[in-house]
Amino acid sequence: MIDPVVVLRQILGSKGWLSGADAEPYQRDWLNRYGVAPLGVARSATTAEVAAVVKACREAGLAVVPQGGNTSLCGGAVAEQPNAVIVSLARMAAIGEPDLDSGSIAVEAGAALAALHEALEPHGLMFPMHLGAEGSARIGGLIGTNAGGSQAFRYGMMQDLVLGLEVVTPEGEVWNGLRAVQKDNAGYQLRKLFCGAEGTLGIVTRAILRLYPTPRQQASALIVMPDFAAAVSFGAFLRGEASEFLTALEFFSDVGLQLALKHLPDLAYQLETRGDVYLLVELASSSQRVALDEILNSALEWGMEQGLVLDGALATSGAHRAQFWRLREEQPEGQRLEGEQLKHDISVPSGAIARFIEAGAKVCHDILPGVRINPFGHLGDGNIHYNLSPPEGRADFEAKAGQFAEALSSLATRMGGSFAAEHGLGRAKIALAERNRGSVERELMERLKSAFDPQGTMNPGVLLRSSQ
Amino acid sequence: MIDPVVVLRQILGSKGWLSGADAEPYQRDWLNRYGVAPLGVARSATTAEVAAVVKACREAGLAVVPQGGNTSLCGGAVAEQPNAVIVSLARMAAIGEPDLDSGSIAVEAGAALAALHEALEPHGLMFPMHLGAEGSARIGGLIGTNAGGSQAFRYGMMQDLVLGLEVVTPEGEVWNGLRAVQKDNAGYQLRKLFCGAEGTLGIVTRAILRLYPTPRQQASALIVMPDFAAAVSFGAFLRGEASEFLTALEFFSDVGLQLALKHLPDLAYQLETRGDVYLLVELASSSQRVALDEILNSALEWGMEQGLVLDGALATSGAHRAQFWRLREEQPEGQRLEGEQLKHDISVPSGAIARFIEAGAKVCHDILPGVRINPFGHLGDGNIHYNLSPPEGRADFEAKAGQFAEALSSLATRMGGSFAAEHGLGRAKIALAERNRGSVERELMERLKSAFDPQGTMNPGVLLRSSQ
Numbered sequence: 001m002i003d004p005v006v007v008l009r010q011i012l013g014s015k016g017w018l019s020g021a022d023a024e025p026y027q028r029d030w031l032n033r034y035g036v037a038p039l040g041v042a043r044s045a046t047t048a049e050v051a052a053v054v055k056a057c058r059e060a061g062l063a064v065v066p067q068g069g070n071t072s073l074c075g076g077a078v079a080e081q082p083n084a085v086i087v088s089l090a091r092m093a094a095i096g097e098p099d100l101d102s103g104s105i106a107v108e109a110g111a112a113l114a115a116l117h118e119a120l121e122p123h124g125l126m127f128p129m130h131l132g133a134e135g136s137a138r139i140g141g142l143i144g145t146n147a148g149g150s151q152a153f154r155y156g157m158m159q160d161l162v163l164g165l166e167v168v169t170p171e172g173e174v175w176n177g178l179r180a181v182q183k184d185n186a187g188y189q190l191r192k193l194f195c196g197a198e199g200t201l202g203i204v205t206r207a208i209l210r211l212y213p214t215p216r217q218q219a220s221a222l223i224v225m226p227d228f229a230a231a232v233s234f235g236a237f238l239r240g241e242a243s244e245f246l247t248a249l250e251f252f253s254d255v256g257l258q259l260a261l262k263h264l265p266d267l268a269y270q271l272e273t274r275g276d277v278y279l280l281v282e283l284a285s286s287s288q289r290v291a292l293d294e295i296l297n298s299a300l301e302w303g304m305e306q307g308l309v310l311d312g313a314l315a316t317s318g319a320h321r322a323q324f325w326r327l328r329e330e331q332p333e334g335q336r337l338e339g340e341q342l343k344h345d346i347s348v349p350s351g352a353i354a355r356f357i358e359a360g361a362k363v364c365h366d367i368l369p370g371v372r373i374n375p376f377g378h379l380g381d382g383n384i385h386y387n388l389s390p391p392e393g394r395a396d397f398e399a400k401a402g403q404f405a406e407a408l409s410s411l412a413t414r415m416g417g418s419f420a421a422e423h424g425l426g427r428a429k430i431a432l433a434e435r436n437r438g439s440v441e442r443e444l445m446e447r448l449k450s451a452f453d454p455q456g457t458m459n460p461g462v463l464l465r466s467s468q
Numbered sequence: 469m470i471d472p473v474v475v476l477r478q479i480l481g482s483k484g485w486l487s488g489a490d491a492e493p494y495q496r497d498w499l500n501r502y503g504v505a506p507l508g509v510a511r512s513a514t515t516a517e518v519a520a521v522v523k524a525c526r527e528a529g530l531a532v533v534p535q536g537g538n539t540s541l542c543g544g545a546v547a548e549q550p551n552a553v554i555v556s557l558a559r560m561a562a563i564g565e566p567d568l569d570s571g572s573i574a575v576e577a578g579a580a581l582a583a584l585h586e587a588l589e590p591h592g593l594m595f596p597m598h599l600g601a602e603g604s605a606r607i608g609g610l611i612g613t614n615a616g617g618s619q620a621f622r623y624g625m626m627q628d629l630v631l632g633l634e635v636v637t638p639e640g641e642v643w644n645g646l647r648a649v650q651k652d653n654a655g656y657q658l659r660k661l662f663c664g665a666e667g668t669l670g671i672v673t674r675a676i677l678r679l680y681p682t683p684r685q686q687a688s689a690l691i692v693m694p695d696f697a698a699a700v701s702f703g704a705f706l707r708g709e710a711s712e713f714l715t716a717l718e719f720f721s722d723v724g725l726q727l728a729l730k731h732l733p734d735l736a737y738q739l740e741t742r743g744d745v746y747l748l749v750e751l752a753s754s755s756q757r758v759a760l761d762e763i764l765n766s767a768l769e770w771g772m773e774q775g776l777v778l779d780g781a782l783a784t785s786g787a788h789r790a791q792f793w794r795l796r797e798e799q800p801e802g803q804r805l806e807g808e809q810l811k812h813d814i815s816v817p818s819g820a821i822a823r824f825i826e827a828g829a830k831v832c833h834d835i836l837p838g839v840r841i842n843p844f845g846h847l848g849d850g851n852i853h854y855n856l857s858p859p860e861g862r863a864d865f866e867a868k869a870g871q872f873a874e875a876l877s878s879l880a881t882r883m884g885g886s887f888a889a890e891h892g893l894g895r896a897k898i899a900l901a902e903r904n905r906g907s908v909e910r911e912l913m914e915r916l917k918s919a920f921d922p923q924g925t926m927n928p929g930v931l932l933r934s935s936q
Contacts, residue, residue: 190909
């Protein structure tokens with residue numbers, strides 16, 4: 001039998017194959033919890049190379065692990081067995097010319113989200129996805145995890161923004177589904193299925209994405225609220241009153257604000273009042289004829305009259321707006337610098353957020369009295385990044401990780417929500433999925449996997465248990 | 469062996485099982501092209517009954533054909549073999565109370581779309597899907613065919629509006645996926661996959677749908693344009709200028725207007741000018757502070773200055789607006805009353821509509837000189853209902869149906885579009901799919917089907933060729 005490394009080197013050339021120390025930067029996941037040394041890293045430059053690599057791995061019985069920016073929070077993009085090849089898409093980062101008349105663009109899977117934003121800037125069009133990792137996260141991984149972010153409630157998740165796809169199947173065939181239309185009902189919605197499949201059904205190599213016109217004006221406000229019930233009521237009011245203008249409805253708590261202000265000395269909070277909850281509201285419009293500031297101000301006034309709003313300020317400049325956003329965006333960093341933490345990615349119906357916060361606190365304090373709860377996220381779609389820090393000085397925190405995850409997942413499930421809202425399952429949440437989702441659902445997923453990847457070599461152990 | 473009809477009668481009771489003459493109203497499709505007499509019609513009243521029927525049919529080797537409002541334009545909801553049971557969802561038509569805070573509602577699959585609209589009216593929320601058949605089309609069928617309609621470019625197709633589903637699998641198990649959140653990345657996106665699966669992977673019995681706030685004001689205009697190039701340019705301008713307000717961007721042609729005015733004597737066209745193309749533009753806003761009329765008027769003025777608009781009028785009342793819509797909505801009826809016709813459901817990138825119209829006309833006139841082309845549809849997403857009437861007096865029109873379909877499909881495919889935009893494949897377009905889509909794509913679909921329905925008894929012969 002021919003050494004598969006010889007075959008892979010031949011396909012990829014010397015620049016395209018990394019092993020040993022050169023492969024180390026690809027080995028561990030973002031949170032440094034998963035990943036063993038793979039046989040090597042295939043840095044493919046073309047779809048044909050990806051296909052040839054997948055075929056060669058299949059013949060040699062090697063696992064294939066697709067990797068984009070390696071920003072998965074669930075360990076979805078690293079190997080858990082040494083007889084694996086990581087297929088990095090980093091060299092396939094081309095961004096095409098946008099179709100200005102139709103509002104779409106073709107991109108390679110390795111393009112970073114921020115690079116796409118930048119490429120679109122001169123054209124008056126935007127790709128409406130924004131998330132913390134956008135500087136590193138790549139389009140293929142965003143598709144694989146069906147990314148959401150702060151504008152998902154308005155513009156949709158990745159599955160709503162993908163028009164067409166090119167995918168290398170687990171058998172090394174190339175599916176050309178590079179259509180550029182929203183309406184394509186010619187059979188099963190494969191383009192939607194690959195969104196969120198976490199690279200277990202094939203490797204996304206190119207995509208055609210939907211674009212929107214860049215708004216011509218914006219208004220942003222930072223709003224201080226007494227509690228989550230007020231935030232939910234005010235959010236519902238805004239959805240009725242300013243529905244089509246709402247592009248962000250982000251929240252964070254005073255626990256998180258304290259941590260961020262403590263650890264990031266250059267961070268500034270400039271309002272006079274503090275509250276339990278903060279909202280970052282953003283309106284945008286394509287028309288200069290709309291008085292967004294007035295609409296936002298009058299909503300604030302209404303909120304104050306109703307006792308839902310304690311204080312608030314509209315951004316008066318781009319720099320001011322950036323300050324508001326930094327308060328929201330530094331929430332994970334503030335908590336990381338505080339020390340150990342446990343992350344949970346919950347969603348519940350947006351009207352049920354306050355109920356979840358209340359019930360979740362009870363559940364968590366039953367498990368560990370004094371645990372510090374730092375929920376932040378996206379009010380518009382009910383997505384709560386429900387992160388925990390230990391009571392100060394306590395050491396048996398991580399030992400309770402399973403209990404917290406279990407209790408919070410079960411609570412979200414009972415409320416009609418999800419324990420894996422926008423980060424996916426990866427390797428981290430398979431057991432949770434097995435406990436929170438019925439056997440019919442998991443069985444359908446097993447069948448889907450076997451149908452597309454009968455040998456089980458495509459990203460094994462992610463999303464489902466490995467059958468190898 | 470027990471007679472399966474005895475078993476089915478036992479499950480359903482006498483009111484739930486129709487056969488012979490009683491089953492006839494369910495037998496033929498909307499366009500009266502498909503359908504043989506089934507063994508009977510199971511009018512299930514509950515999910516448990518649907519599951520029991522599916523199990524009984526499976527044991528007896530009978531095909532199962534789900535049917536909602538039976539408005540498929542592709543023969544997707546009737547039987548093509550006598551050993552089949554039609555499962556009608558018509559009795560499962562319950563509509564729950566909307567969740568006002570979160571914007572969602574639970575409905576049974578048999579609820580008609582218009583009934584859902586009506587039920588929501590008092591609540592200030594809307595389900596943003598509108599299409600000609602909404603009085604008859606039922607939610608289950610709309611999910612099965614991934615319906616689109618006139619607001620899809622703004623609010624999405626059915627797959628974008630489904631939060632959760634309950635589905636009876638081909639093996640008679642019940643999948644409870646009735647989550648009520650947009651963000652749920654806990655594994656493969658089954659909820660999206662069942663949208664557009666045309667009942668071949670299971671029977672949708674209930675759904676949780678996303679709702680939007682009802683706009684508080686609207687502005688509508690009927691606009692006369694010299695040609696399709698002008699319509700495309702004006703549409704692109706509107707998307708930039710009034711992006712978030714646009715809720716309809718419908719078009720029809722003077723060919724269709726002539727037919728409608730000829731056959732529907734009560735129809736009125738009240739502008740002074742005629743053009744080749746007409747646009748029906750609608751803006752809506754949740755805010756009373758926005759001058760929609762001004763925005764629309766100034767766009768019209770710009771269009772006139774640019775020579776893109778020949779004439780136009782804003783609706784001055786609800787009745788006036790309804791007149792505009794009737795001109796658009798009677799397009800299919802006017803053509804039907806003219807006599808025989810051939811329907812095509814095309815999509816191309818919206819910026820390419822004018823190019824498709826020009827190239828399509830050439831192709832069609834090459835096949836049959838003098839053929840009358842009546843394109844109408846949805847400018848915003850490039851969806852063209854490209855319908856043909858024969859040259860007056862010609863008889864060999866229908867014989868050329870295959871040639872027209874082939875040529876137009878191939879043209880749409882080459883332009884990055886689809887030959888099955890929003891009506892699905894049903895039984896009518898399987899051959900077209902085989903010719904226009906690569907073998908990898910059809911093979912993945914075959915595998916999906918086999919994985920979910922190994923015996924091939926769920927709506928056989930729809931979407932894929934029957935394996936029975």
